[in-house]
Amino acid sequence: MTTSDRPVAQSRGRRAALSALLALLLLLQAARADLLDEERLERALERTLAAAVDVRTTLECHPRVYNHTVTRVDRNGRSCSDHVSVTSCWGRCDSNEISDYRFPYKRSHHPVCIHDLREPRVLTLRHCQEGVEPGTERYEYLEAKRCSCQVCRSSEASCEGLRYRSVGPSGPAGPAGGQPAVIEQIRQLPMVINNRGD
Numbered sequence: 701m702t703t704s705d706r707p708v709a710q711s712r713g714r715r716a717a718l719s720a721l722l723a724l725l726l727l728l729q730a731a732r733a734d735l736l737d738e739e740r741l742e743r744a745l746e747r748t749l750a751a752a753v754d755v756r757t758t759l760e761c762h763p764r765v766y767n768h769t770v771t772r773v774d775r776n777g778r779s780c781s782d783h784v785s786v787t788s789c790w791g792r793c794d795s796n797e798i799s800d801y802r803f804p805y806k807r808s809h810h811p812v813c814i815h816d817l818r819e820p821r822v823l824t825l826r827h828c829q830e831g832v833e834p835g836t837e838r839y840e841y842l843e844a845k846r847c848s849c850q851v852c853r854s855s856e857a858s859c860e861g862l863r864y865r866s867v868g869p870s871g872p873a874g875p876a877g878g879q880p881a882v883i884e885q886i887r888q889l890p891m892v893i894n895n896r897g898d
Contacts, residue, residue, distance in 0.1 A: 761791035761813035761847045772825060774833035780825035786843055789813045793849035812852045812859070815844035 766788050771781040791813040799806040823839045852859035 759792050759794075761789060761793055761849050763787050763844055763847050764790040770823070770825065770839050772836050772839060774836045776831075776833065778829040778832040778836070780828035780832055780837045782823065782825040782827055782839075784823050784839070784841070786841060787845075789815050789844050789847035791847070791849075810851075811849040813847060814850055814852060814857055815842075815846070816848040816850070817844070817846040818842040819845050 764787070765785050768784050768786060769781060770784050771779050773779045793811040793813050795810040797806060797808045797810070819842070821841055821843050823841070825837045825839055828837050
């Protein structure tokens with residue numbers, strides 16, 4: 701970013717912060733009038749604060765809402781599906797590497813924007829085919845509550861940046877000789893470039 705671009709980026713940041721503050725005031729007014737229950741207010745507040753971030757210019761790690769379509773298929777091929785909005789981590793982290801001409805001496809620090817605190821959530825999939833096995837409609841996932849820049853842990857996240865994955869059985873294999881009882885498929889919907897909606 702050049703010196704002449706900084707005032708423009710600062711102006712955009714101020715506008716985003718002001719619009720987020722206005723949205724926050726409207727949310728609080730609605731809460732005072734008992735138009736929103738506590739959980740809906742909390743989720744709306746999280747999204748409002750996330751909307752204050754200008755994703756084109758931020759140099760930090762932030763929570764961000766992503767939309768996905770989730771489908772679970774039982775042993776008989778019947779499925780349940782629904783859309784889910786998941787708070788995940790997104791952003792940029794400062795990294796550096798000091799190399800030394802004497803191999804293999806070098807210091808590398810390449811953190812990634814990843815969840816610092818997660819919370820389990822359960823979603824009941826609403827769109828089920830007739831005769832689907834019980835339990836297929838239940839979808840469990842983890843949602844980020846706090847994000848920070850840290851070393852990627854492959855035991856908790858996909859450090860390769862895959863955008864699609866297919867998960868095998870979510871429980872013990874069914875009686876059909878090792879066939880998974882339920883197959884999950886997660887498809888990311890088109891990404892929104894800016895959370896502010898303008």
